Every structure is written in C-alpha cells, then in structure tokens.
Amino acid sequence: MxxxxxxxxxxxxxxxxxxxxxxxxxxxxxxxxxxxxxxxxxxxxxxxxxxxxxxxxxxxxxxxxxxxxxxxxxxxxxxxxxxxxxxxxxxxxxxxxxxxxxxxxxxxxxxxxxxxxxxxxxxxxxxxxxxxxxxxxxxxxxxxxxxxxxxxxxxxxxxxxxxxxxxxxxxxxDSGVGPRVTSATIGRVIDMGLSDPFNMGGAMAPAAVDTIEAHLKERNIDPSYYDLIVTGDLGQIGHEVSLDLLNNHGIKIDNNLYQDCGLMIYRQGQPVLAGASGAGCSATVVYGHLLNRMKKGEIKRLLVVATGALLSPLSFLQKETIPCIAHAVSIEYESE
Amino acid sequence: MxxxxxxxxxxxxxxxxxxxxxxxxxxxxxxxxxxxxxxxxxxxxxxxxxxxxxxxxxxxxxxxxxxxxxxxxxxxxxxxxxxxxxxxxxxxxxxxxxxxxxxxxxxxxxxxxxxxxxxxxxxxxxxxxxxxxxxxxxxxxxxxxxxxxxxxxxxxxxxxxxxxxxxxxxxxxDSGVGPRVTSATIGRVIDMGLSDPFNMGGAMAPAAVDTIEAHLKERNIDPSYYDLIVTGDLGQIGHEVSLDLLNNHGIKIDNNLYQDCGLMIYRQGQPVLAGASGAGCSATVVYGHLLNRMKKGEIKRLLVVATGALLSPLSFLQKETIPCIAHAVSIEYESE
The missing domain is CATH 3.40.47.40 (Stage V sporulation protein AD)
Structure with missing residues (x-):
C-alpha cells in the first residue's frame, strides 16, 4: 500500500x-x-x-x-x-x-x-x-x-x-460503478514565512508543489500520466507562483493540463479578485464539475491537489506566519 | 477488518x-x-x-x-x-x-x-x-x-x-515490543439536548455509553474482557451519569474496573471541581500512566473511551446544544 x-x-x-x-x-x-x-x-x-x-x-x-x-x-x-x-x-x-x-x-x-x-x-x-x-x-x-x-x-x-x-x-x-480512487499523497506542512492572509494562494503554492513533486516521484510517473492536475484554491496568484516553482524544480507540466478549482467556479466579472477559496471550493468543483467531465469521457486520469492554509484569526493577530499543506488524490475513470 | x-x-x-x-x-x-x-x-x-x-x-x-x-x-x-x-x-x-x-x-x-x-x-x-x-x-x-x-x-x-x-x-x-492496539470503535454524535458548557461531563456521558455498548456488541465480548475500561474526561458528574446509563442498558460493569482519566490525574484538594478535561487529559493519562501500568503487568487488556464535546464558544453563544462523541480503542499487552 x-x-x-x-x-x-x-x-x-x-x-x-x-x-x-x-x-x-x-x-x-x-x-x-x-x-x-x-x-x-x-x-x-x-x-x-x-x-x-x-x-x-x-x-x-x-x-x-x-x-x-x-x-x-x-x-x-x-x-x-x-x-x-x-x-x-x-x-x-x-x-x-x-x-x-x-x-x-x-x-x-x-x-x-x-x-x-x-x-x-x-x-x-x-x-x-x-x-x-x-x-x-x-x-x-x-x-x-x-x-x-x-x-x-x-x-x-x-x-x-x-x-x-x-x-x-x-x-x-468497495464496489459499484463510478470513478475510482487509485492513490493518495499526504502533504507536509510547508511555511515559507508568508503572513498575509489576503494572499493565501501565494502562501499555499509551495505546499502544492511539494506534494505534486512527492506524488510523481513516489508513483514514478510523469505529469503527462494525468489528463488534468488540478489544485484546490491557489487562485490567480498562487497558480502562477506554483507554475514557476514547478518549472524551477524541473517538472514540466502542460499549462492547459494544470488548472485550479478556485479559477473554475466563478464567471469572469464576478467580483472575486484572485479567485475562489474555502473548504467547499475543491469539494464542489471536483465532486460536481470534474467528476461529471470524467463521466463524459473528457478526463480519464485526474490528480486533485487540495491546498490548505492552516492559520487562524488568532495566529494572524499574533503575527505568526501561515503554515500550509496540500494533499493529492488521484481519481481514474474508465467506462465499464 | x-x-x-x-x-x-x-x-x-x-x-x-x-x-x-x-x-x-x-x-x-x-x-x-x-x-x-x-x-x-x-x-x-x-x-x-x-x-x-x-x-x-x-x-x-x-x-x-x-x-x-x-x-x-x-x-x-x-x-x-x-x-x-x-x-x-x-x-x-x-x-x-x-x-x-x-x-x-x-x-x-x-x-x-x-x-x-x-x-x-x-x-x-x-x-x-x-x-x-x-x-x-x-x-x-x-x-x-x-x-x-x-x-x-x-x-x-x-x-x-x-x-x-x-x-x-x-x-x-507494525513491529517491535510494546502494548498492541487490537481494535477500535468509532463514535456517533450524540446530543441529548444539554447546553451547559460547565457540565460537559454530563453531556458527554451518553456518547461514552453508546460507544461502549457498540464496542461490546460488535466484538461480542463482555465488559469483564477488559481489566480496565477508562473514559477520557467525564469527570465526577459524567462518570456517575454514565454508570447509571450503563446499568439502565443492562451492561454490568464492576465499578472498580470502570474509571475516568479526568479523575486520575489530579490530587485530592487541587481546585479542579469535577475533574480534569481537555484533549491532553486522556492523551497524557493513557500514554503515560496507564501504559506504564500495562508494562508493569497490572493491566493486560485496556479499553480507552475518549470523550469529546464538539461545541464552540460561538455555538454556545448561539444557544446550541452540545454534540458529543466518544471513540474507543482497545490496547492489550502481554510480556514478550
């Protein structure tokens, strides 16, 4: 296992x-x-x-x-x-x-x-x-x-x-028809010293990259194994930072095959600034939109990398930095 | 499993x-x-x-x-x-x-x-x-x-x-010498409508009893299987309430073999009112005192029933009741 x-x-x-x-x-x-x-x-x-x-x-x-x-x-x-x-x-x-x-x-x-x-x-x-x-x-x-x-x-x-x-x-x-969960990589707490709760995407990006890197290495696969790698709620800033970091770490990833749930859920023009976040963000986008796309055959292999900023209002007031984490789960679907 | x-x-x-x-x-x-x-x-x-x-x-x-x-x-x-x-x-x-x-x-x-x-x-x-x-x-x-x-x-x-x-x-x-974890029963949320955060032991007692009952039934064992059944932090009030409830449910349990971590940690005379509580209560008493007693041969089979009151300061202010839970884990030790 x-x-x-x-x-x-x-x-x-x-x-x-x-x-x-x-x-x-x-x-x-x-x-x-x-x-x-x-x-x-x-x-x-x-x-x-x-x-x-x-x-x-x-x-x-x-x-x-x-x-x-x-x-x-x-x-x-x-x-x-x-x-x-x-x-x-x-x-x-x-x-x-x-x-x-x-x-x-x-x-x-x-x-x-x-x-x-x-x-x-x-x-x-x-x-x-x-x-x-x-x-x-x-x-x-x-x-x-x-x-x-x-x-x-x-x-x-x-x-x-x-x-x-x-x-x-x-x-x-353990049985039935539907997308199947094939593997998971558990995240470590990564804290790069950022403390701005109004830029959580930037703070979380290194955690997402750490988990993606570990997942690919431990499963001995290439990003191209997946039809889509989707992060939880990095938003615009975090998404760009994570792309840069992946690139720096020598992980080549097709920009079209690397997306963020926080950039999918709202329409252009809704006043959401850098994108969506919240524990319900990846939960609704993955369990709704993305699994529907899998069932339509548009995605066969999906890696979901849900990102979390483990701060509290109190830790912010106490001027602590933001510890971040990301857990990755792969979901695969073949019509049966 | x-x-x-x-x-x-x-x-x-x-x-x-x-x-x-x-x-x-x-x-x-x-x-x-x-x-x-x-x-x-x-x-x-x-x-x-x-x-x-x-x-x-x-x-x-x-x-x-x-x-x-x-x-x-x-x-x-x-x-x-x-x-x-x-x-x-x-x-x-x-x-x-x-x-x-x-x-x-x-x-x-x-x-x-x-x-x-x-x-x-x-x-x-x-x-x-x-x-x-x-x-x-x-x-x-x-x-x-x-x-x-x-x-x-x-x-x-x-x-x-x-x-x-x-x-x-x-x-x-997965290997080595020490007490072994042999089974676990996961608790359900039980809420009997109590809302006083100054009597959490009383609120949690039904959850402890629910889990103990399920554990004994699903493992098909009698309370006497264990040398000690210990709850987490029911304190004096909760301990008594839970004994009454166990009795009402027809579960005969020797009073000496049914104890509470919240009544073990402090000395008579320390101003702790009904006893100890907190996430550190069962963690320190079990992983310190009780496992030490197991290693001395005083306890061979231990059931730990850690109790939790899942309220928040806000849910209390909003006049919600206190949802409670208890998880039971059995630990057994035989000198090897």
Whole structure:
C-alpha cells in the first residue's frame, strides 16, 4: 500500500459511487451552475444563523449522495469531514443529523482530499463498505470569522480570494460503478514565512508543489500520466507562483493540463479578485464539475491537489506566519 | 477488518513502540507526576504566548517518543493529531517542526483515540511503518478561548472541569515490543439536548455509553474482557451519569474496573471541581500512566473511551446544544 514515504496506492481502487454538491446564490451565478445538485437563492437557507446555513449545506450534499446511490443513512458506516469554522461545528452538527459514526478532520481547504485519501484507505482495506466524505464552507460564516462582519464592506487587495458557499460530498464503496480512487499523497506542512492572509494562494503554492513533486516521484510517473492536475484554491496568484516553482524544480507540466478549482467556479466579472477559496471550493468543483467531465469521457486520469492554509484569526493577530499543506488524490475513470 | 457497523479489529495488532508525555505546573502537583516524561514549572514554557507554549507541549511529546524509539523525524511517515484551539493551530505549527506528513484531526477531547484508531488502521493495513499520533491542550490557551481571560478569575460551578496542560503522543509501528492496539470503535454524535458548557461531563456521558455498548456488541465480548475500561474526561458528574446509563442498558460493569482519566490525574484538594478535561487529559493519562501500568503487568487488556464535546464558544453563544462523541480503542499487552 505505502509507496515511498507518504503515498498510498489503492489496489482495490475504491469507487466514488455517487456525489452531492450544493451551492449558494453567488455560485448560482458562476460558471458551473449545471454541475451543482442544488443551488440556493439565499445565503440563509431559511436558517437563523450563517453557521446553521453552513451545516445545512453539508447535510444536503450528503443527502443528495445517499439518494443517488439509493442508500439509507443507516447503511453509511463513517463520515469523514470538516470545515473552516472554529471547532468545525457546522460539520459536527451535520454529523448529528446524518447519524453515521464520525471522524472529524481539520485541514482547512485541503480537507476535501484529506477526507478522500483517508476514506479510500479505509474502504480499500475493508474498513468500510460505504462511507461519506466531504467538506464545506459558507462565505458569510467564514469571512465573518476570519475577517470582519461582512456588512463592514472592508476593502480587500487584489490578491484576496472569495470563500465559496458550498458543500461537496462523495460516497465511497468497495464496489459499484463510478470513478475510482487509485492513490493518495499526504502533504507536509510547508511555511515559507508568508503572513498575509489576503494572499493565501501565494502562501499555499509551495505546499502544492511539494506534494505534486512527492506524488510523481513516489508513483514514478510523469505529469503527462494525468489528463488534468488540478489544485484546490491557489487562485490567480498562487497558480502562477506554483507554475514557476514547478518549472524551477524541473517538472514540466502542460499549462492547459494544470488548472485550479478556485479559477473554475466563478464567471469572469464576478467580483472575486484572485479567485475562489474555502473548504467547499475543491469539494464542489471536483465532486460536481470534474467528476461529471470524467463521466463524459473528457478526463480519464485526474490528480486533485487540495491546498490548505492552516492559520487562524488568532495566529494572524499574533503575527505568526501561515503554515500550509496540500494533499493529492488521484481519481481514474474508465467506462465499464 | 470491519466487525459490525463501526468496529475495526486489527489482525496485525500494531505496536505502540514508545510514547511521550509532557505536563505543566499544575500536573506536576498532581497524582501522576512519575508518569510524565517532562513536567514544566511554568505555563509559558519560555514562549511569548500560551498558544506557542501549547505547540511546544506537542513538539516535546513527539520528540520524547522518537528519542525513546531511537528514531529520527525523517523516519516518521505521518502525524495524526489535533487539539481544541480554533483551527488547531498549535498542532499544525508543531507539525511544521516535526516535519512528518500531517493529517489534522478535530475530535475535541476525543482526539487522542480518533488518532490512535486511524493510526492503528493505517499501520495495520501497511499504510505506514512508523507514525506518530497525539493530542494536547494548554489550560490557559483553551480556557481563554472557551471562556474569558483567565485573569478575570470568573467563578465556576462545581460541575465544571479543569483543562489539562499537557500533551501525549504515541509512536506506532507494525513491529517491535510494546502494548498492541487490537481494535477500535468509532463514535456517533450524540446530543441529548444539554447546553451547559460547565457540565460537559454530563453531556458527554451518553456518547461514552453508546460507544461502549457498540464496542461490546460488535466484538461480542463482555465488559469483564477488559481489566480496565477508562473514559477520557467525564469527570465526577459524567462518570456517575454514565454508570447509571450503563446499568439502565443492562451492561454490568464492576465499578472498580470502570474509571475516568479526568479523575486520575489530579490530587485530592487541587481546585479542579469535577475533574480534569481537555484533549491532553486522556492523551497524557493513557500514554503515560496507564501504559506504564500495562508494562508493569497490572493491566493486560485496556479499553480507552475518549470523550469529546464538539461545541464552540460561538455555538454556545448561539444557544446550541452540545454534540458529543466518544471513540474507543482497545490496547492489550502481554510480556514478550
């Protein structure tokens, strides 16, 4: 199973038998409207707090995945999930609704692939027949916590990113039809000394490159093995920095085959500055748009490199730098 | 591997080849002084913030475990750990120092056994040769975050518990000598509608009972299989509530063989009200005191049921109830 120091190769190739993706009003105006199972016109989702709305996003994403797979919640053995809110309460409260035994994760915006890597490991080694994994974020809940009340309308520099309101969940099983999880490389914390929370893409880029490099080396493959390598939420700045770094490290990667979820979800003209971010960014783009493209045959081999900035509002105020991480998971699909 | 709905039985019986435990000044006055590898006389640990001191606790616990096993940090494949601070920054910053690929966990005070369960699964299925797992808390960093500045000296009711300053880490391997991890049962979120953060033991008791019941049923064993069943940090109130509940559920358990880490660590007379709590509570008591007792032959079969209250300061202010969880891991030791 272990290949090299930190890559797992899954010989049983666990199957993503279904997914659920839910978005908010801003995502409904974006580029990937058709790839969401559910889009809400209102940020409150009929709840009386943004945190409760956040919780509902994940509940609905999990519910959609279960419905599509025609499974009842009693059949789900584990939920591996997390979010960006203090003590990941939206996920824990959603877990109460979902009812499955729960493994709470914190990987900031890398949580989607932390969960998929661990979930695939569990299924691959007969630790579960069915499990759910997912990640979510809510623009107003997250921005309020990390910055100011959103009503202040504080100005942001052009390097800042926009937190996605959305949740993505995947239902994994040891058998069935669907894209298969074939390997995963777990990230190390990389901290290049950057401390500007309004340029997290730049801070996270070295972590993405470190993980991509380890993944290719430990699997002994070339970037061209993949039809697409997609990072989580580097945004415009981080994407460019990571391309430069990959180039410096001698990793030749076709620019068209290297993209970022944070640059896919919104439409040109939406005021998102350097792009999208948030734990729901890679979760919704991968479990919605990209798996749909795989099912259409447009992508056969996909490497998702979800990036996370492991800071807190307090660590920022204490003038700490931003520790970053990236976890990579490969997903492959052949029509069966 | 999977037994029943949510129990893993580890046929390779991963070995805890070493542990590291670090405590603070209050723990140095407690009952388990001889079971800590390192005790600090000052809460600041020569750092300029409590959060940095918190980080150092985990770094030192991991360092001690590596020293005892005579391993270098480059040999450690993964670190699975977490804490109670927003965005688990102490653990993420410690992970940067430790250098190993990192899977961040959030299970509040149940994190110790969430990490040991997942870590044992990874080692059992050839996902790692060596990995570290641990949990930590720092009284001043945690109390400041969850309540008020500690300097306020706000009064607490007698049901409140005292957050442990300490970190415990275990180094797991697929071979070697030491206590072995034999099974794990993952907890569900249980919320009985309690909302008083000054009585978390009472809130967590039903979660502990739910997990113990599932564990015994899915492993098809009786409580007497174990020499000791120990909960994480139920404290005096939670311990009594859980005994009543176990009794109501028809689970006969010898009172002497059912204890709580939160009632072991401090001395009679220390002003800890209903007992100890915090992610470092079960981590230090189990990886220090209880494994030492196993090595002396006093305990052969141990079930650790780490309990967690998955609330946040914000969820409390928003008048939410407290979702609780408990993860159980069995550890067995036979002198070899």
């Amino acid at each position: 272990l290949r090299g120091q930190r890559t797992w190769v899954f010989d049983q190739r666990p199957v993503i038998i279904s997914t659920g993706t839910v978005g908010g009003p801003f995502e409904a105006e974006g580029l990937l409207t058709n790839d969401f199972d559910l889009l809400h016109g209102d940020l409150w989702l009929k709840q009386d707090s943004y945190e409760k709305a956040h919780k509902v996003l994940l509940e609905e994403a999990c519910q959609k995945a279960m419905e599509k797979a025609e499974l009842q919640k009693e059949q789900i053995q584990f939920l591996l999930a997390g979010d960006l809110i203090n003590q990941i309460t939206p996920t824990s409260f959603a877990s109460k609704t979902i009812g499955a035994p729960y493994l709470g994760l914190f990987g900031a915006c890398s949580t989607s692939m932390e969960g998929l890597a661990l979930g695939a490991f569990l299924v691959n080694s007969k630790g579960a027949k069915y499990l759910l994994t997912g990640a979510s974020s809510h623009n107003s809940a997250v921005e309020k916590q990390f910055r100011y009340p959103t009503e202040y309308g504080g100005q942001k520099p052009p390097t800042a990113q926009w937190t996605v309101t959305g949740a993505g969940a995947a239902l994994l099983s | 999977l037994r029943g709905q949510r129990t893993w039985v580890f046929d390779q019986r991963p070995v805890i080849i070493s542990t590291g435990t670090v405590g603070g000044p209050f723990e140095a006055e407690g009952l388990l002084t001889n079971d800590f590898d390192l005790l600090h006389g000052d809460l600041w640990l020569k750092q300029d913030s409590y959060e940095k001191a918190h980080k150092v606790l985990l770094e030192e616990a991991c360092q001690k475990a590596m020293e005892k096993a005579e391993l270098q940090k480059e040999q450690i494949q993964f670190l699975l750990a977490g804490d109670l601070i927003n965005q688990i920054t102490p653990t993420s910053f410690a992970s940067k120092t430790i250098g190993a690929p990192y899977l961040g966990l959030f299970g509040a005070c149940s994190t110790s056994m969430e990490g040991l369960a997942l870590g044992a699964f990874l080692v059992n299925s050839k996902g790692a040769k060596y990995l570290l797992t641990g949990a930590s808390s720092h009284n001043s960093a945690v109390e400041k975050q969850f309540r008020y500045p500690t300097e306020y000296g706000g009064q607490k009711p007698p049901t409140a518990q005292w957050t442990v300053t300490g970190a415990g880490a275990a180094l797991l391997s």
